[in-house]
Amino acid sequence: MVAETQKRPPQVEMAEEKNNAAVKSSNRTSLLLLGGVTAIVIVALALGLGLGLGLKHHRHDGAATTNPKTSSAPSPGPTAPSSASESVQSWRRSTLEYDLDMNWDINASPTIRLFNFTISEIQAAPDGILRPLLVINGQFPGPLVRVNRGDRVLVNVTNQLSNGTALHWHGLYQNGTNWMDGTVGVTQCPIPPGTSFLYNFTVESQYGTYWYHSHYSSQYTDGIVGPLIVHAPEEATTRESYDFDQVILLQDWYHDLSAALMPGYLASGNENTEPVPDNGLIQGTNYFNCSLYANDSGYTCQENSTRAVFAVTQGKRYRLRLINTGAFTEFDFSIDNHTLSVVEADSTLVQPVAVTRLPIHVAQRYSVIVYTNQTSTNYWMRAQMITDCFSDDNPVLNPDVQALITYTNTTSEPTDSVDWSTALDLVCKDLSPSMLTPAVVEIAPSPNNAFRIDVSFQIGAYALDRAYINSTTWTAAKDPTLNQAVAGLKADNSTFNALGLSSAFDKASQFVISIPEYQVVDLLINSLDEGAHPFHLHGHQFWIMASGTGDFDWNSYARLNTTNPMRRDTLTIDAYGWTLIRFRADNPGLWALHCHISWHMEAGLLMQFQGRTDLMSHWTIPSDVLALCST
Template structure:
């Protein structure tokens, strides 16, 4: 709370070293991939208007990237950190300087590897941007606390992925072994047989958050997991939601809050209860999983809220879970409950596109994800590099409105050559929910449904008065959503399911936006050099 919101813009320098360590966040020893030797990674904090210089040194045996989740990167598309889209990955033994300015946004964000499934193994960290605009809500709380939630596996994701993508496996994703709060949790070692091959230490601990009585705390919740949605609550304490995906919202009080992968919420809790210990609960919604992973997984992930700065377990008579329950579905907080504090009406659309999301079994009985008829495969030459080259050469195929034919068939790319407002109807034909994230933008949620099809007869009457804006939303199983985008930020921007397994199965598409600006770009030499190995 000592951060100066009104400090003049400055340059802030951070250094991140990506390495491999042996650690036991929940008592089970495994290999982790980490930033600066720690899990989760260090906090990156800045003000709107600041320039960030973040030097990433890769000491892994494999390549890597870092994506700055939720940042617009307006004018610096090549700093978005998406392997195969905006850059070639950073080779082993090499460094790369991410250099960008934080313009026109503030709130709760995070950063993570965007190369294969690496972030599942620990390459995550919080990123907070402040602004003078926060002053009006700061009077409503006394302390600011970041809380990272994550599902957790006891094996490297690279060892789990081949089984997921194997012939005959019909999209049965690896189920987590545990859940973590602030990178730690207890695990019952007796869940594994003695010959399981795991080294399990019965000395792991749960996270503990010390509070003072009669204060208000802002908890910035970030789901950095790979597969699981959490339902977050604090015994005896209500949650007042004030932010969703960096959009400040009119206060909404709830008992439990669903938070899917890559989403962020800020909630206020008032510590006005008896001075004792209470459970913080982050229940992994097992309804979202295709298997139960019993007896290994305990979905009731716990941490301590302690008024007494002690670690004793709360008494059942004092720490009482809420009796109200959320539906057993993988759904976001009802969008009608979220009203942006800073009103912004949705503009009228110029174009509308529809995509169908599905999993399909084709050659060799392999079940892959599809956007319409395309399953994504990352390219060795990023689509951004190809687009800039094509625009410089006046190749007309890079400049046609709509589905692009300029790229290989493994790339589903919608081109919007000039400033327009576009609607995208995302229609799920899959039995599982999908948390979709759009890079470089926030979108308006114009309408959504948990079943059936969008009724186009209602299209002209959609509410345009300050609809909710965010960058990650959950599309229900067999559901749909209509999102609206003001396509003004130039570059190649990914839209993908943030379930790590699904993206590796091909559930990613892109937008190529503002060719009228991109044609003047020259790819920075250090970005281009990454593709030289």
Template sequence: MAQNTSAEPKAAEEQKFAPTLGAGAALGAKDGGVHSRASRRTTYLALFVVVVVVVLGLALGLGLGLGLKHSNKGQPNSTAGSPSPSNSSSPSEDSQASMVVPPWRSNVEDYTLDIASWDFNALPTTREYNFTVSEIELSPDGVFRPVVAINGRFPGPLIRANMGDRLLIHVQNNLPNGTAFHWHGLYQNGTNWMDGTSGITQCPIPPGASFTYNFTVENQFGTYWYHTHYSTTNGDGPVGPLIIHSPDELKMQKYYDVDQVVLIQDWYHDYSQALLPDYLASGSENSEPVPDNGVIQGTNYFNCSAVDSDSGYVCEQNSTRAVFTVQHGKRYRYRLINTGAFATFEFSIDNHPLFVIEADGTATEPLPVHRLDIAVAQRYSIVVNANQSAGSNYWMRAQMNTFCFGGPNPVLDPNVRALITYANNTDEPTNSTDWKDAMDVQCVGLNSSLLTPFFESEAPPATTMYAIAANFQIGDYALDRAYINGTSWVMADVPTLNQAVAGLQAANTSFTSSGVSSAFSANQYIIDIPDYAVVDLLITNYDEGAHPFHLHGHTFWVLASSPDQYFDWSTYGGLNKTLSNVMRRDTLMIDAYGWALLRFKADNPGLWALHCHISWHMEAGLLMQFQARNDIMRTWTIPSDVLELCLA
């Protein structure tokens, strides 16, 4: 199996940078065994050109992602096929002079965090945001399609707060269908009804209606994000970063000088709801829609000549790549977020080693890598030392792992790129070299056992254990559905949280029996966890594809994982004890035909989803729930505005 981190640092620039970060964590190969933490004409004319260059330079210096534009102005023709590297030509002078950031595009500046003036020690306050969600025709990569935009922009706005702050996010739904927003990675302790999970913690916000998410962020900080949690619409554009700060973050700033968010996602030229029926149709086993492109910061180049003339697509050869301006000698923290629907990416920057310092909100000791696997919904912070030639440009790469796809897409160029520029220009790199480390030849994620938490914690012994099996089966009418322990999830008309609170208050004993609950419909697999339990969860993946599983409302310790099919129960005794400084996260890639052993404290009251974050798989039913802290839930009164969503 190919190593999914990279070769050991050996270049001079890596050795120079390493002492700045400290010793870091040792690199290790991802092998087939168990991984355990217990183990990018005239003088006037000349003057005009100079002015243009200066203006562009100032704009780039401020972090504006003007984009690397392409001079190929051809229209779509009837020749279909894979985009050729020869079409990625350098921008001409006139194209550089005419570059304008579309008013709908969020760019590099929007996601650059001002850490010099931010008060990390400020007293808790209330921060308000207004979201108007609507469907508009946009062309993030040159191909026009309906995009679910927030405030007319794609990607969505940056939400930024301190730990302890209260967030009020007012959502106006101008879509033709319902919607709900999930704040990915946030605990929502005491506000389970604000988790934004359609059919579980709320009914969708109806078309034309509004709703306010109101919650306080406590006991966590780091890199998070938000997205819709209604069917597959999160892949159509309504995503954005959510950054939580803390005084403890100041201890991490010894590693970097600049802090930026980088959104990476796969991109489809069709609306997700148009693709979904074919995926869920009979005889469509292992046929997830393969992306047409990928975008970084909501933009990328696409070769219009790859589009069939009779396809119905409108494609303008004016697409751009994102531009990240760096200053020689500074160290950059890039908060990477995979906001896509399906693809796993291998992230790298030519000629620049990476140092991982955070995963899913957990700060880590620096881990040196050349390539970094980032699955759907995962977040990693990496530090890059801008120590290369001051007049050069380099490629930032987010290469899709095509081994995760069930088939090819002839128009897809999986090598998604953005520009790292030291020279404040958008010239195509000439001395940029991809790392020689082998690309993955399997659909895998980063081995979590390589990561060591920066802030130590202990995982207490488990008091209960559950084993779940995830697989796909051909069901009624030859439909290929996803199952967890034999149950294929379907969104409930009445949220399971509403059902549980009402049942507990009515002293209905079917809602209080520990284990698999019988109180809900047959398409809701819910485990009722005893109060105060510490849970060990063994997830076995019986599918030929890897799955990024996300647990709402919690972080879990990753005790062990393996690509082998079966867990060796004889090893469990050595793991079911207090374990020191085990890696914690909220989204984990579980290998095809492999397993992972996770541990979490079930101290957060409510109904919490555990699901594969590949949009197609969740819609196919790969979701279950945990019911926790009945003793608290029975005292709850769900806010009236939440309940009223179900009356529309």
């Protein structure tokens, strides 16, 4: 049944008047834990799909004699015979942990799940290039957080870094625990070095594939990432369609710390030329051809570089939960000779749709079911970077990131594995929302309010190229906006209760739209930039109502499809494009909406929604959260 649409759109409010600056299109809870608590870590030991062996490669003869950062790379030498890794470095997390035990009780009563995370820096080589690596409990990638809906989750984070840190639970609503969202400058101050902080929240009203990552500067780019899986009884029907359940992390990778690359990116006159990755990783590992770096490059390349290997059994069905934990790159994911059946996008179960290539942008999640119906041999799994979206070239980069699917439990490189003939994407864009139909039907309600924001890069003082939402370029507030709002509401400061663009915050650095009471909100995100942007909304899912290029036709507003449109929490805004999203502003607190490309967020591409001040006015922020700002 089609819900009745409004004959007239609601008042469309420009959240802020456009400024007169020339817009340039650029190239782009208070619970204390005693020491010694043992973390509950779920290690899946099921026999099916899992990282068992590694494809080992050795350095080729004849190192490059030029600096590949500034000149063309030599042709790589012949591929060395592959062999099983004799040992796995202690800092590599066993991805058997990412092989989800199918005996997990999705009907179990709610319980407490306790984890201890110690975040530190080590020297390691995920792809063979030795560099500083940020790890959790001494290993990379991060540990699996696996829970049921209704569970209370306790994560005690000890920061052994020299800088602050914080963890964001990507996709979780945090309803009633906004201060546990982990967004530095918005919901908390960073966890200081040498201290611990307890994240304490209950997962309610949602289930599916999520992940967690640092939300302090560009820190997650350097390793602080991990999967978060939430189960619920409603999964039972979907579970009948697969025999094994596996999490797979995809990410781009840099051979330098993001903190070292960031100043150059933000430097005067750079004009938004983002750092181009040096490699990509699947399950935290990949092969790198050491000969691409000259002996005097300053990089140390180890000779134990590996690709991930996934052993499968013929005639079985595998659910692959794909998570793009990268900083910049959209991938086209595929498996040679195997069709993918998409069944989930950003924790929304969808009616199955068959594809051969699946675009997955930064921070997005998809589940695909793969039927292992091929002969007993080996095939390539591919996460191919869409390099046309890069603003520059990197001659050491091999954009075809590979892992091995083996029917024979061997590490022999494929001989008959052929990439799909369908063309790779030349632009960064999502799988069309029209292809995805949520399995659980929801009618998009009629909106009460609508806002438009313009996304751009502008050259400002000192020729600095900054990202803007209307005329605001975000920087993290020293006093988080949540702390400011709760204090202001308690002081009866009426500016914190006003509808629309909030005047309670510094508009030069904090763009906040306030929705004081429950409303359904439409947001038109309009991009004036020639690069694509994966936008993530904290604390909510949204309906994708419409998208296109040019100007949105408000005459079509009343004819929008409200019958079960696709729901996500992360979507790509096309170059020079727009997308209209709709969400229920029913979650109290301060919630970030930002581009998930880490370079762009640090350049200022973040805004916030302040929701339900009628409820926030009764809040008291836990003392341990407030204490983070006084250390």
